[in-house]
Amino acid sequence: MENTTIKAVEMIRHQRVDYHAKVAMILGSGLGTVTDQTEILAEIPYSDIPGFPETGVAGHSGSMLLTKMNGHPLIILNGRIHFYEKGEAGAMAPVIATLKLLGIETLILTNAAGSLLNSAPGSVMLIKDYINFTGQSPLFGVNNNNRFVSMSKAYDAQYRYHLRQIAEKNDIHLAQGVYAWMVGPQFETPAEIRAIRMMGADAVGMSTVPETILARYHNMKVAALSIITNYGAGMDDVRLSHEQTLNYAPKAAAKVHTLISGFLDHLYATN
Structure with a gap:
């Protein structure tokens, strides 16, 4: 994978040799409109980048954008591959490794999620921790001691503080x-949702944790936002569907843009 990652980095840098970003963001389902208010300098389909997995889910365009948001360099990954697409928890490993070699120090993750509390569809939740109910890890098969990553501070506390201040x-x-x-x-199922709530979770989804683990493996700092698109099964009478996700996620895009813009202002001012 190392040679492929180097080729990916060379290909991306060739698009804009004068472009250098320290922050990258992965967009969840239906959040593509976050890019509407950014200056896009280059857009590269995943299919053109060596080693990048192609996404197969509606609402994930599968492209890397070299952008500036509020004048700050920000690599935006419009979409991700999920575990359920190929049964590979480490499917995003080439992407995160490429970001590391590009000089990314901070990874911002977003996703669409179901609310287990009173957060209504269209609202945003800042992730402070996670529970992995899958039994899977993107670090399966890694053969070095760095695979024993501490996850006690997976989501940077200072980042969470500043995002709450911006909000x-x-x-x-x-x-x-x-x-x-x-x-x-x-x-x-409604029974699973009841169990998950009893275990202390506030939102549920099908992504984000693998990228969090991979980013921490590469010593990146992480911040993560869940866009609430529905209530968990059994919490209301609405039939869950992916169309519901695609309907509600864009309604939170303006909030996400405001939060990330302010976050970048703070991050680049302190570096």
Whole structure:
């Protein structure tokens, strides 16, 4: 994978030799409109980047964008591959490894998730921790001692503090909670949702945890936002569907843009 990663980095750098970013963001389902207010300098389909997996889920365009948001360099990955697509928890490993070699120090993750509390569809939850219900790890098969990654501070506390400050300043309700990773692609049963809630989770989804583990493996700092697109199964009478996700996620895109813009202002001002 190392030679492939080097080729990927060379290919990306060739697009804009004068472009250098320290921050990257992965967009979840239906959040493509976050890029509407960014300056896009180059767009590269995953299929053109050596080693990058192609996404097969609606709402994930599968492309890397070299952008500037509020004048700050930000690599945006419009989409991800999920565990349920190929049964590989480490499917995003080439992507995260490439970001590391590109000089990325901070990874911002977003996803669409089901609410297990009172957060309504269209709202945003700041992830403070996760529970991995899958029994899977993207580090299976890694043969070095770095695979024993401490996850006690998976989501940077200072980043969470600043994101909450930005939310308060812009009158955005930003709940903070624990994200539960389930494999999917089927939605959870009402019984599973009751069990997950009892275990202390506040939102549930099918992504994000593998990228978090991979980013921490590469010593990146991580911040993560869940876009609430529905309630967990059995919590209301609405039939769950991916179309529901695609309908509600864009409604939170403006909030995400405001939060990330403010976060970049802070991050680049302190570096």
